[in-house]
Amino acid sequence: MDFSVILRTVGSLALISGALSIIISVAEKVLNNYGTCELDINQGQKKLSVQGGSSLLSTLAAEKIFIPSACGGKATCGLCKVQVLEGAGPLLPTEEPYISQQEREEHMRLSCQIKVKGNMRLMIPEELFNIREYICRVESITDMTYDIKLLRMKLPEGETVTFKAGQFMQFYTKPYGKVKEEVFRAYSISSKASEHDHIELLIRLVPGGICTTYVHTVLQEADQVRLSGPYGDFYLRGDCEELIMIAGGSGLAPIRSLVYDVIEKGLPHKMRFFFGANTVRDLYYMEEFAQIERDYPQFKFIPCVARPEPQDNWTGETGFVTVALENQVDSGDGKEAYLCGSPGMLDACIKILKDKGFTDQTIFYDKF
Ligand SMILES: Cc1cc2nc3c(=O)[nH]c(=O)nc-3n(C[C@H](O)[C@H](O)[C@H](O)COP(=O)(O)OP(=O)(O)OC[C@H]3O[C@@H](n4cnc5c(N)ncnc54)[C@H](O)[C@@H]3O)c2cc1C
Ligand code: FES
Structure with a gap:
């Protein structure tokens, strides 16, 4: 075949695929434009006007309401359950393994899986409103073993954190290398609950893991990091000897x-x-x-x-x-x-x- 014919064919294919991707992205914008949606939380206790189109988990996080989540929205931890009384649509296959029959009857949903597409009525436990976001400075990174690092972070001057010993924080990475988006993962707090101006985490390297590779190879002392928390019900009951x-x-x-x-x-x-x-x-x-x-x-x-x-x-x-x-x-x-x-x-x-x-x-x- 003539070389110029090949060039023209390749060129036309490139033009067609370029045009298709523009049409798809415009269609996505138009079809996924859910406009402003109203979220009613705890029967009128809080009312939020939010832009539709994102997961309920990230929509609430943008409003500084942090729902526990350990897997970063991958539907593998089941921690991000929220009671949605109205506006969530039918249960999704990705939610099914984590929602028991009783929870279905109580309208529990995985907030990382359902999108805000219209007005919703939610019930959120009071204590989750105390969960806050902290921008900390990495004070030290210490090798504890060949694959575990101790990360000590200082809260901004004047800020304090209160947690129950045993609870965990969510740690947010920044984009790095081929990872183009921020991810977040759960890490148990290893420091003393009496220390209110520092947080310590022990992070074991998972080969190929996004967050642990970030902590072990990208993060440096004096860097800023974002945390939210505290979360979790792993804390002392102590009704024993x-x-x-x-x-x-x-x-x-x-x-x-x-x-x-x-x-x-x-x-x-x-x-x-x-x-x-x-x-x-x-x-x-x-x-x-x-x-x-x-x-x-x-x-x-x-x-x-x-x-x-x-x-x-x-x-x-x-x-x-x-x-x-x-x-x-x-x-x-x-x-x-x-x-x-x-x-x-x-x-x-x-x-x-x-x-x-x-x-x-x-x-x-x-x-x-
Ligand atoms: C409540 C809670 C507390 C936690 N506390 C700590 C803690 O104190 N210290 C700590 O190091 N981790 C802790 N984790 C685990 C942590 O949240 C991450 O899952 C882990 O660090 C891996 O994150 P990643 O982004 O590097 O890996 P990802 O990118 O999420 O995963 C990469 C690959 O590794 C696999 N993988 C994920 N986690 C593990 C694992 N632990 N072992 C083997 N393979 C894995 C995944 O299936 C995937 O195939 C905790 C998790 C929970 C739910
Ligand atoms: S965040 Fe883990 S299941 Fe939703």
Whole structure:
């Protein structure tokens, strides 16, 4: 075929596809123009006029109403539930796995999945109005292990944060490299609840993960970061004599905050903290917890290493954390359990705890 014919064909195809993409984007703008929509919250307690077209989660966030959400709107965490009495349309397939039959009857919806397309009537728990946004300065980034960093952030001068030990914050990234949009993820607060001008997070690198790659490779000391919170119901109930605490990896974060909370408030609970690590390289905060153990006889630290090497000269518990739990916790009587770590580890531990008499009312956890 003549070369000029090929050039003309390629040129015409490029023109057609250019024209098509313009038509599609104009059509999208026209079709998705839902105009101004009215949101009635808690039967007239708040009334908002918002631009339609975005998810309910991000529309509310733009109005400084922060609904808990850990997965960044990917419909994988189920945390962003909101009661929508009117205006949400039928339940979407992406919502179905997270909304129980009872929740359907109560009109609960995943706010990250439903779009604001018209007027809506919502019910939002009062306590969510206390969730705030903070623009912090990164004070330090410290390597705790080969894949866990401690991020210490300072709140703006004069601002304070109040949270319950065990709760989490949402951390927002900035666009970087091929990631063109901001994302946000949940991170448990590892600092003391008595510290109101700082937030500390322990962030484990997930290979290929958007937020953790940002924290581990892009973020620098003195950078500004955006956080919102606090969120979550993983906090101390304390209706017992002894707290059994179990964590793996960065799951140590909320447990550290809980341990200090019990100590600083002078609560009488005995505490046993089982910390599971694969190898000795995965252990951290060892000296700090050993010191707490020396200072406070009510606290016992039990690090368990699944695969120690001979050269590690490891003298502590060897094997999975489940083995130590099985051997050292006799029954659930007078105890509550607080667990944080990977789903696999938590499921195995919860099974053992239930066999020992712990119940859904005495087991509290955050899985990630
Ligand atoms: C309540 C709560 C508290 C949390 N607290 C902490 C914390 O204190 N410290 C911490 O490091 N993380 C914590 N997480 C996990 C955190 O929110 C992110 O999910 C995690 O850091 C991965 O984010 P990412 O953007 O780097 O990965 P993404 O870009 O979201 O995911 C990249 C890929 O990795 C997979 N993936 C996501 N998370 C994990 C994981 N944990 N392990 C293995 N694969 C994964 C995804 O399925 C995906 O395929 C918490 C989660 C919840 C729900
Ligand atoms: S934000 Fe995770 S399911 Fe909606």
